[in-house]
Amino acid sequence: MDRNPRPKTHEETVSSFAYPENKKVFLKKPDVLVSKSFFEVATERASQRKFSALPESRLAELLWYSAKVISTHPQANGYILSHRPSPSAGARHPIDIIVSMPSKERKLEYYNPFDHSLNVITADQILVDNFVDHINECLEIQQGTIIWFLAHQARTTAKYDHPESLVWRDAGALIYCMQIASAALDLSSCAIGTLADPYIEKLFGEEMISAGGIIIGENFVL
Numbered sequence: 001m002d003r004n005p006r007p008k009t010h011e012e013t014v015s016s017f018a019y020p021e022n023k024k025v026f027l028k029k030p031d032v033l034v035s036k037s038f039f040e041v042a043t044e045r046a047s048q049r050k051f052s053a054l055p056e057s058r059l060a061e062l063l064w065y066s067a068k069v070i071s072t073h074p075q076a077n078g079y080i081l082s083h084r085p086s087p088s089a090g091a092r093h094p095i096d097i098i099v100s101m102p103s104k105e106r107k108l109e110y111y112n113p114f115d116h117s118l119n120v121i122t123a124d125q126i127l128v129d130n131f132v133d134h135i136n137e138c139l140e141i142q143q144g145t146i147i148w149f150l151a152h153q154a155r156t157t158a159k160y161d162h163p164e165s166l167v168w169r170d171a172g173a174l175i176y177c178m179q180i181a182s183a184a185l186d187l188s189s190c191a192i193g194t195l196a197d198p199y200i201e202k203l204f205g206e207e208m209i210s211a212g213g214i215i216i217g218e219n220f221v222l
């Protein structure tokens with residue numbers, strides 16, 4: 001069976017996806033670059049499972065160094081290729097990031113990597129709670145922030161035949177990028193094995209592929 005991804009002769013167009021958003025908050029650009037060397041960070045990276053609440057300013061730093069668009073390359077067909085901290089096959093970046101910060105009633109927010117903003121998603125609270133409870137059964141979230149990956153496979157399928165593995169490899173790259181940025185910022189992080197099926201499908205529809213996620217928090221303080 002041939003699973004090798006290959007560029008299509010004619011790239012297809014991709015319909016845009018609009019999340020049902022109702023409030024945008026621009027995140028701060030980080031003030032100072034952290035001064036740890038790459039070699040320290042690479043050695044320190046480890047999965048940690050104690051999560052204190054992450055202030056918005058720290059979440060902003062994490063997203064800036066792991067997911068923010070650095071440069072864009074619009075194509076003639078309207079699709080915007082982008083360069084970001086994490087690599088992506090064909091610069092297609094099919095994976096969107098959803099964030100859920102700790103609060104009595106958790107909400108979901110779409111991270112817009114182009115303008116570095118969080119955008120509250122209008123969603124049925126029971127479905128959101130079911131999603132959060134499910135993750136909590138896999139790994140105790142405590143006061144951690146959930147970062148979830150939503151894969152729009154159509155973005156990669158438009159350019160490649162056999163795109164499936166590319167999307168999963170993009171997800172792996174993103175996990176590592178988030179963990180290495182967390183290590184640099186002295187944050188706790190742990191990837192999650194579940195895909196949270198069927199909750200993501202219930203929240204975002206059948207076309208959406210959950211690509212897993214990662215919990216991030218401040219290092220636990222007694």
Ligand SMILES: Cc1cc2nc3c(=O)[nH]c(=O)nc-3n(C[C@H](O)[C@H](O)[C@H](O)COP(=O)(O)O)c2cc1C
Binds near residue numbers: 045138191192
């Ligand atoms: C794709 C993936 C899924 C993971 N899922 C879980 C999980 O559900 N629960 C958990 O406690 N750790 C999970 N982990 C963390 C691994 O257990 C951890 O990376 C492994 O034990 C090695 O430890 P290290 O990351 O500190 O080197 C996952 C890691 C990856 C890459």
